[in-house]
Amino acid sequence: MTYAAALQALADPTRRAIVEKLRHGPRSVGQLAQGFRISRPAVSQHLRVLSCAGLLDVVPVGARRVYRLRPEGFAQLRVYLEDLWRDALRTFDTPVLPAPSGED
Amino acid sequence: MTYAAALQALADPTRRAIVEKLRHGPRSVGQLAQGFRISRPAVSQHLRVLSCAGLLDVVPVGARRVYRLRPEGFAQLRVYLEDLWRDALRTFDTPVLPAPSGED
DNA sequence: CGGCTGCGTAAGTCATAGCTTACGGTAAGT
DNA sequence: ACTTACCGTAAGCTATGACTTACGCAGCCG
Structure with missing residues (x-):
């Protein structure tokens, strides 16, 4: 039943754009936010949704947080x-x- | 790029429930609406979204309209x-x- | 120990999506 | 031809979700 959250997460165009960026490899929040018109907190919120849906993984690296696609999701x-x-x-x-x- | 509409369509729980019903075979609108708490027009609107997303096919049979899953979508x-x-x-x-x- | 970068969270605003009721139009039955 | 069944559309309401600004907290560097 976990695919429900995943579908809802991928329904948003901005979140799909984030996923597209992550297809090329892991990225920090700042890197992901760059190129978007929306604010960085907005990107953070999208990352939260994608993470909760099981589609993303986070790895803290110093002060920054690196996100990457989670194959299982x-x-x-x-x-x-x-x-x-x-x-x-x-x-x-x-x-x-x-x-x-x-x-x- | 057509997967965008499909993802957005499948993001809604009610629409997924409709799709689940259609997994067993073609159904008319009345048959689909039965068992839902929401009104029949609401079901019609969901069917419209699913159809526009390329996930459903319609076949008019007399006064009723029979929907079924569209494999290509x-x-x-x-x-x-x-x-x-x-x-x-x-x-x-x-x-x-x-x-x-x-x-x- | 300050100051700075990088990021998540909270509170508030605004648009959209899903629902309802009401209505109109086509097909079948009598 | 009248009625009934079946269904889509229109208009309006409301809740949800995406965005903003403001704030707070952890790591790095002078």
């Missing part, structure tokens, strides 16, 4: 969508008018 | 997450302190 989401996609394929073959009387 | 999301997960695995191996001077 994305793995769970991946599995969920994999199953969903499979069922979508399966139900796509079933006729649209199977049982107006007999409930499926 | 989920396929695109699947691919997006697949790549993301791969990058997450890759960047997870890179050291956290690679280049304080030389930008990655």
